[in-house]
Structure formats: structure tokens, C-alpha cells
Amino acid sequence: MATPLSADRLLRALRDEGLTVHEYRSWRTNNRNHKGPWGPVNGVMIHHTVTSGTEASVRLCYEGHSTLPGPLCHGVIDKAGAVHLVGHGRANHAGAGDGDVLAAVIAERALPPDNEADTDGNPHFYGFECVNLGDGRDPWPEAQLLAIERAAAALCRAHGWNHRSVIGHLEWQPGKIDPRGFTMDALRERVRRRLGAPPDGGGGQPTYEPFPGAAFFAPGRVSPIVTAMGHRLVAEGCGRYQVGPGPEWTAVDQESYAAWQRKLGYSGADADGIPGETSWTRLKVPNV
Known part of the structure; x- marks a missing residue:
């Protein structure tokens, strides 16, 4: 269990892991905290968007839609491997899932089958939506897979978690299929290897244009x-x-x-x- 990272620490962790990170609109204050707790956090959950195009996908995940208000995750990972931060705090991404799965994540052990929806996951997981149609045919570029690996590892590293703290939506909520197109076991193995080495982002401090007058x-x-x-x-x-x-x-x-x-x-x-x-x-x- 852990206290959620501050917005600044989240941004630093991702950039330290070598990611290109874009701050979208007022992401630091975009959350659903008025609907329930945010934390303690226990892991990272990976989704696919069922959309195409970076701009439209990021906007949707920031704003949500008529039946599910945004943010719909904390970050959107596009096809080129960039992360777009859209929320900080409670987000509508995990929904109800299996309490036995949460217990396994907390214990950092192999996951049981997800056969119940008895636990609210939104307080407990960081969520990343990855731009993909989820039809089994839309490709996953290596740049995008590497960014998913880096993003998951960044949060595990920041909290002292291991690779078993990373799960897919399909492993949490019965009936979900995301992410479709790669296996979570393969992703966790990538995260495990990455956590065995120092972060390679070189500090990741953002630099901005000075005021030109x-x-x-x-x-x-x-x-x-x-x-x-x-x-x-x-x-x-x-x-x-x-x-x-x-x-x-x-x-x-x-x-x-x-x-x-x-x-x-x-x-x-x-x-x-x-x-x-x-x-x-x-x-x-x-x-x-």
C-alpha cells in the first residue's frame, strides 16, 4: 500500500524512466476525488482505448463522455510512445473488480482468476489508456510497447513495487478484454527486467522556452x-x-x-x- 504520488513526483518518475511526457490541459486538478477516496494505491492497470488518433483519444480520456465522466485514466500512451497526462487523483478507469485480485497485487503474487466484481478499483490503481482499437488487428508499435513498459516500471520503481503490481483490465474485471494484442505476462516480464537496472531517463527535467519579450x-x-x-x-x-x-x-x-x-x-x-x-x-x- 502507498500514498499516491504528487503530480510533480508522478511527472518526474515518468521522465526519469526515459518517457516523453505531455501535460494536457489542467491535468493536475482533473479528478473524481469528490466521488470517493484516491488511495492507498497498490498497482498499475493497463487498458486500450478502443479509439484511433492521439488528439481525439487524449481529449476523450480527459473529458469522458455522457455516461462516464473523465478523467478515464491518468495517462494516455500514444502509438509513438509519448505519454499524455490527463488526470491526477481518482479516475474512472478500473471500476468494480475482484477483491482476490487486489489482494494478490498487494501481496505481489500470481493473480487468481477474476470471477467477481466486488471491489472498487479506482482508489487503488494508476491507469494508463493505450491508443489501440482493441480488435486484435490494430498493431502495437514497439515504441508504444516500450512506453507502456517504461510507464509501469516508473510507478513500480517510485513505490518500491515489483512487476506483479502491474495488471491488465482483463485481469481485474470479469468480461473485459483489454489490453488486447499482447499478453500481460509478457509485459510483466519486460517490467521485471527493467526494474533490475537503473532508470535510463537521465533525470528527465523538463525544459521550457524562456520569455522572449x-x-x-x-x-x-x-x-x-x-x-x-x-x-x-x-x-x-x-x-x-x-x-x-x-x-x-x-x-x-x-x-x-x-x-x-x-x-x-x-x-x-x-x-x-x-x-x-x-x-x-x-x-x-x-x-x-
Whole structure:
């Protein structure tokens, strides 16, 4: 049993394990904690999304849908092997499952068959949704499998768990089939081997573009920084782009940035769409 990692510790653990991690919108405060406890945590659960496409899958897992509010997991692992953090806290991913399975995870021993749904798993498992149709034909690229291995190992390493703390949704809740297309025994063996060596992420500290000054954002400015900024605005739900983002600073970029300023609580002349140092620092535009 363990206390859940803080958002900062979760982010650091994943990056230390060598993962590329994207912070999606307000993931740090996106949770279902008002519906029940989050923790103690005992393991990591792997799912497939039954969707295609990174952007749509990440948005769905962040927001949820009409019958199941988001977040639907803590992180989405895309086909290229990047992790998109969408929630921190209780998430609607595990649902009711077998209490005997939870006991085995806690004891870090072989899993019994999951033949009951008598225990709420949402307080007890970190959840990763992996982009795949789950039809048995949609491929699992090696980059994605490696990222699943790394993500599971990162949390096991952070909590001092072994590979038996990693399970699939199909091993928890009767009737579930995810993840389909690889075996959990094979994944656990990969995690076991990884945990036998030091993490290879080189520290994983994120680096961000320093504020280039308000004068940088002049009509006609072309820079990859503008593109990176636009992607961050989209991730925060502030993008107003029909096409793009692109490298040229335009009125649409300014409109999108003004939406970000308003999201931070600015108004009037302070939300004119021209970046200032405080709002830029809080946007955390990755180095390009």
C-alpha cells in the first residue's frame, strides 16, 4: 500500500524512466476525488482505448463522455510512445473488480482468476489508456510497447513495487478484454527486467522556452517557438485555430493567447493576447 504520488513526483518518475511526457490541459486538478477516496494505491492497470488518433483519444480520456465522466485514466500512451497526462487523483478507469485480485497485487503474487466484481478499483490503481482499437488487428508499435513498459516500471520503481503490481483490465474485471494484442505476462516480464537496472531517463527535467519579450510577438514573426506556443494553447483548451498552429504569429495566435490570459484571470488590457512574462512562464512552452 502507498500514498499516491504528487503530480510533480508522478511527472518526474515518468521522465526519469526515459518517457516523453505531455501535460494536457489542467491535468493536475482533473479528478473524481469528490466521488470517493484516491488511495492507498497498490498497482498499475493497463487498458486500450478502443479509439484511433492521439488528439481525439487524449481529449476523450480527459473529458469522458455522457455516461462516464473523465478523467478515464491518468495517462494516455500514444502509438509513438509519448505519454499524455490527463488526470491526477481518482479516475474512472478500473471500476468494480475482484477483491482476490487486489489482494494478490498487494501481496505481489500470481493473480487468481477474476470471477467477481466486488471491489472498487479506482482508489487503488494508476491507469494508463493505450491508443489501440482493441480488435486484435490494430498493431502495437514497439515504441508504444516500450512506453507502456517504461510507464509501469516508473510507478513500480517510485513505490518500491515489483512487476506483479502491474495488471491488465482483463485481469481485474470479469468480461473485459483489454489490453488486447499482447499478453500481460509478457509485459510483466519486460517490467521485471527493467526494474533490475537503473532508470535510463537521465533525470528527465523538463525544459521550457524562456520569455522572449513582448516585442517578439509582432505581425509576421516566424519562429518554431510560435508553433510550440500554439500547441500548448490547444492543450490548455484555448486554441482558436481553424488550421494550425503554425510558425507565423497571426491574429489567431493573439486571439488564442488572449483566451489563455482570460483563463488565468486577466481581463481588459491585461488580456490583449500579447504574451507577458508571468502568463508565458505559466504556459510552459517546451524548448524547440
